[in-house]
Amino acid sequence: MLNAAEIRRTGVHLASMKLESGLVPWFRGGPIDPWNHAEAAIGMALAGEHQAATHALEALFALQNRDGSFCHFYLARGVKEPNRDTNVVAYSVLGLLAVMSAVPAYEPEDLFAQAAAALDWVVSLQRPDGGFPMLQRPDGTLHAHGLLAGSCSILNSLEAGLALAAHFDQERPEWKISQVALAEYLAMDRGRIAGKGEWAMDWYYPALAGLEPPHPDLRGDFYTPGLGVRCISSRPWYTAAETAETAMAHQLTGHSDLAAQVLESTRRFRQDDGSYYTGLVEPQGVSYPGGEVSSYTAAAVLIADDVLRTGSRGSLAGHFAVRLADSRRA
Numbered sequence: 014m015l016n017a018a019e020i021r022r023t024g025v026h027l028a029s030m031k032l033e034s035g036l037v038p039w040f041r042g043g044p045i046d047p048w049n050h051a052e053a054a055i056g057m058a059l060a061g062e063h064q065a066a067t068h069a070l071e072a073l074f075a076l077q078n079r080d081g082s083f084c085h086f087y088l089a090r091g092v093k094e095p096n097r098d099t100n101v102v103a104y105s106v107l108g109l110l111a112v113m114s115a116v117p118a119y120e121p122e123d124l125f126a127q128a129a130a131a132l133d134w135v136v137s138l139q140r141p142d143g144g145f146p147m148l149q150r151p152d153g154t155l156h157a158h159g160l161l162a163g164s165c166s167i168l169n170s171l172e173a174g175l176a177l178a179a180h181f182d183q184e185r186p187e188w189k190i191s192q193v194a195l196a197e198y199l200a201m202d203r204g205r206i207a208g209k210g211e212w213a214m215d216w217y218y219p220a221l222a223g224l225e226p227p228h229p230d231l232r233g234d235f236y237t238p239g240l241g242v243r244c245i246s247s248r249p250w251y252t253a254a255e256t257a258e259t260a261m262a263h264q265l266t267g268h269s270d271l272a273a274q275v276l277e278s279t280r281r282f283r284q285d286d287g288s289y290y291t292g293l294v295e296p297q298g299v300s301y302p303g304g305e306v307s308s309y310t311a312a313a314v315l316i317a318d319d320v321l322r323t324g325s326r327g328s329l330a331g332h333f334a335v336r337l338a339d340s341r342r343a
Contacts, residue, residue, distance in 0.1 A: 014276065015318045022287030023311050024060020027053055030308050031065055032089055035072025040291075040307050045087040047073055048101045049309035051108030056312025058115035059319050067119060070112050073105060074127045081130030085148070097149045100163035103135045103170035107330055110173040111316075113180075114336035125181050132174045135167065136191045143198030161199075162214040165222035168195050169330040172223075176334035180341075199224060211246045213255045220262035223328030227262045235259070240295060241278035250301060252292040253282035254310045257317035264321050265328065272321055279314050289314060 015023070030053070031037050036045045037053040050073055058066035076083055082102050086094035106128045113119050138155065139145055145167055146155040171192040178185045199219070216231040234246040241256035243249070260276035263269075282290045288306035293299065316329075325332040 014273070014322055015314075019283075019287065020060050020315065020318065023289075023315055024057055024062040024287075026287040027057045027060065027308055027311055027315075028062045028065035031057075031069055034089070035068040035075075036087070036089070037069055037308050038089070039309060040305050044093050045089075046085060046101060047076070047083040048098075048104045049307075049312075051104050052312040052316070053308040054108055055111040055115075056308075056315040058112045059315050063116045063119075066112050067116060067121075070108060070124065071121075073108070074124055077127055077131065081127075081132075081134035082149070083131070095151045097134075098163075099135050099138060099145045099148060100160070100166045100170075102131050103167045105131050106170045106177065107166075107173040107333070110177050110330065110337060111333045113177075114333045114340055117340065122181060125177055128174065128177065129183075129185070132170065132188060135170075136187060139191055139194065143194035145195070162212070162218040164195065164199060165218040165224065168192065168199065168222040168224070169328060171195065172328060172330035173333065176330065176337065180337065196224070213242050213244055213246070213259065217255075217259050217262035220266050221258065221329045223265070223331060226266040226268075227259065231259065236275065237295075238274065239278060241281070241293075242275070244292065249295045250292050251278075251295060252310070253279045253289045254291070254307075254313040256282075257310075257313040261317045261320045261329065264317075265325055265332070267326055269321070269324065276314075276317055276321060279317075282310070283314075287311070 030041060037050050038045050039049055054066045054069040057069065076087060082097040084092045084094060085096045085098045085101055109124055109128045138149060144159045145164055147158060147160050147163060148156045171188055174188050213235045217227045219225045220227045235243045236259060241251040242259045244252040244255050256275060256279050260272045263275060264272035282293065284306065289310045290300045291305045291307045291310050292301050294301045320332055
């Protein structure tokens with residue numbers, strides 16, 4: 014795992030990527046999407062960059078549409094992609110829980126109200142079978158399918174919303190009903206969800222949501238000791254974010270030794286300033302995209318380090334809920 018100086022250096026690096034507005038792009042000069050922006054805010058909070066993290070979180074909710082949703086992609090000024098992705102919108106709730114868990118005395122009830130509006134918008138799109146469409150278009154039409162990893166992430170966000178509601182002494186039984194219906198759908202109707210193919214996240218995201226251990230195929234098809242995890246099984250492209258998230262999945266399902274081994278693989282992506290290459294192509298060891306260091310990658314490593322350090326079990330949302338409870342008791 015990272016030492017204190019390394020955590021601090023990566024936190025400073027993430028804070029340096031934040032725009033004056035508070036938004037954090039994928040990479041310098043790149044687009045902003047609420048999911049990866051929220052992940053960057055979590056990373057900064059865990060690394061002690063509390064002011065930068067809360068600024069980023071508040072900047073995110075300043076983008077919120079009147080109906081509670083967010084657009085899929087933004088630029089430094091304006092919208093790049095106006096579709097509303099259900100997973101992207103829901104993740105803002107997990108972002109709030111995680112930042113609150115790491116920043117002492119940070120109790121933004123106004124942001125919880127906005128996060129609740131985001132989760133209400135997502136829940137309003139839940140189908141009778143318990144699943145969620147991948148996105149809603151600006152004209153109101155819905156994508157015909159959901160995604161496995163995205164659906165598991167929504168399950169995490171529903172758990173995060175319930176933890177926040179309890180923290181603020183509110184009752185949101187409709188979120189619990191939605192959570193149960195989605196969990197049952199994920200357990201019984203995988204065949205109707207787009208996923209379980211070549212993408213690593215489809216094999217480990219159920220574990221991040223507390224559903225099941227990472228599939229055994231994840232090791233043979235995606236993970237190579239010493240190199241990390243391939244984003245796509247058919248390509249020789251190893252990515253630090255997928256490697257860190259796989260480590261989290263193993264930790265949350267009780268495989269601590271394997272989790273540590275997988276997380277150690279992220280060190281070869283690390284740069285002296287605390288940043289991380291997005292990915293490396295083997296056997297050449299060439300950075301791809303060329304020279305790119307991404308905010309969400311650095312944040313994923315910081316989050317994985319925190320999960321492994323605390324020895325968490327269960328789900329990612331549960332990890333941050335326990336963290337929040339412990340921080341307030343302290």
